[in-house]
Amino acid sequence: MTTPTASNLVWHEASVDRAAREKRRGHRSAIVWFTGLSGSGKSTLANAVNAALFERGLVSYVLDGDNIRHGLCRDLGFSDAAREENIRRIGEVAKLFLDAGTIVITAFVSPFRADRERARALVTEGDFYEVHCAATLAACEARDPKGLYAKARAGAIPHFTGISSPYEEPLIPELRVETGGQALAESVETVLRMLEERGVISAIPS
């Protein structure tokens, strides 16, 4: 066994592009943009969809509060301007993952229509799938997994979406998922079927 030398190395100067990566992977890349109130199940659904895609051998990744708010956006607060910049950066990072050949799933409240539209406008038609996690405020507040609604009602959290800051529902999302009233498995299936119907991934023969 010898070390490869410059003369026998096989590589090209041409850069590898998205199309080459998609061809290698056997599926299109896409941005699946979840939006919905705090407690509507965005992150849970995103991670479950991600796991389902992984089991099918596909390449996906979740961007959510856990890996963004403590990292890239640690310098941002929750004012309207900071939320806009937060979503702008997430849109740009999602675009990088898209280019890298990934089905990137974002799970942020992203309450403002204009911010979501700006994220959509960064990429091409057919690259961006807005998924509304449509649990009602009452359902989310009844759940309140992190106790945030209670704090917001008590005035301890300013600019809290649904309480002291508006949530602007998507008008024509690619998909609306009733995360308040159905089992997680059913929501996962709904998202996967949408991705199949849109031609991002192939249907599993059964």
Add this chain to the structure above:
Amino acid sequence: MTTPTASNLVWHEASVDRAAREKRRGHRSAIVWFTGLSGSGKSTLANAVNAALFERGLVSYVLDGDNIRHGLCRDLGFSDAAREENIRRIGEVAKLFLDAGTIVITAFVSPFRADRERARALVTEGDFYEVHCAATLAACEARDPKGLYAKARAGAIPHFTGISSPYEEPLIPELRVETGGQALAESVETVLRMLEERGVISAIPS
């Protein structure tokens, strides 16, 4: 052929982690951080290494001025503070790609030692490989592929690294590549051999 239903879908609630992705891909993920003067060949080398990794069937991605400065960091200028924030964001994005199971290659001047050390400190020992593209200022200026040195000498570009802003060479980079005095193929080979020796990728049997 029937549509899968919730009951026959196979998926777990457990989230997919970096270890699972690395296992699937057959190589470790890593950050390969190129640093060097403008014109030292960082981006050219990064794209060539990326292509070589792709040909080996590995998963890699390049972050460089083309996809960062016009996107995520479009709001930043070139003052010291803006450069620091630029490198901070790139470090955070590189960390996301690392977590996603990718060999991510960054190609930015990143002139300040402290900024590079902060990027390194975001991840674990063995995840970060600093590669100094060590072409001399004279060689870079003689090349001047974008005419930037000429403009900087004429005072038209403030804070230009090597002319009106310092470049702090890495003291103990994982690798120093003589990009000023050797063929691109040789530089690519040097980087690949380092990644093999560090156990990020496997050597190709020959």
